[in-house]
Amino acid sequence: AIMATIAAHFGPKRLSGKTAIVTAGPTHEAIDPVRFLGNRSSGKQGFAIAAALAEQGASVTLVAGPVALATPEGVRRIDVTSARDMAVAVAAALPADIAVMVAAVADWHVEAAGQKLKKSAAGPPVLTLIENPDILALTGHAPNRPRLVIGFAAETGDLLANAKVKLAKKGADWMIANNVSEGVFGTDANHVYFVTAAGTEDWGAGSKADIAERLATRIANAL
Template sequence: PAPGPLQGKKVLVSAGPTYEDLDPVRFLGNRSSGKMGFAIAAAAAGMGAEVTLVAGPVHLATPAGVQRVDVRSAAQMHQAVFAALPADIYIGAAAVADYTPRQPAVNKIKKSSESLALDLMRTPDILAEVAAQTQALQLVVGFAAETENVAGYARGKLEAKRLDMIVANRVGIADGGFESDSNAMTAYWKDGERAFASAPKTELARQLMQLIVERLQA
């Protein structure tokens, strides 16, 4: 690892979407490209951390010095994250599916009736489970992707999931959020917040990692 303020720290980052299979040819996914999480992994490695990056299906090169584990579904991401623990810092930037088909079809679902209902069940909340670990991490950071009431929902998730920090971004807008190379976001913790103005995700990741170093020392 490079010399830096995170030398000796183990940082675990999740990135990208998950794909939940409906049948052998179809899945439920989302628009996450993985760019935000990959930039965070690169920034943490640049600050001297030992970084493991659990990545959903994305088309991105592995950042230098980062150990990458590829997964597809929420269940696989859950397993890979827990296999990579213990860590000092967890940063959940992945857009994990909240629901998955209860029983993926063995064969391709055939077109027949006029409508089709899917039977979905909740996936485990990886972030909340990591935050509830008995072997406590020093800092657990979640993301909140919201289309409205960004601050309110973010603070709600900070408390409900017992996180040390949540980073909220607005999604469903033309520039920023999913897929885009740039983003704007606000980090919230118990007694503070910091807004990050719109910038390339690589730059935002460096600023966020600097804040995380400050909060570790606080």
């Protein structure tokens, strides 16, 4: 990893002139002015990938959900809250050469109340969920689709089978699959699989920065 970092700093900028969109973090779907539906993504893996691509000379737009992370050097950051906001920001950032969709986008939003929900004798309120736009699938099937569309699949079971299904359905070139029952949320480590139509590679356990550098190198090789 140290050699890769040195190489990235002093070596040729292999992604100069290329544009990339990276999404990161969770989305928050408002239930009322106070409450939301969220998820445990910290944004660290996506921010590391945005940093690694920028390090290689790519012009990176990072569309970030609500996270407490500093913007990587040289990266243009757009902050969003909901999946619908994120879909709009990603569409506005097209065209691009590369899209890496790392954000844990909520599958559903809630029919939100304008006023804070109150406890009532009638019992707990009913939350009506509505499907969100699928940002990875929209990007993978867009008329101005990036040359390389990469998705992340966070799964708690049937990891590789689910990742392969998503690869095809979402029009992605590559999927990075990780098992989120292993407690990766908020930590600096991850264990991922690199899934393409050609097969699956176990990238083993590594820091989120290591995985980001490996992916950036792979992207540079492919473009």
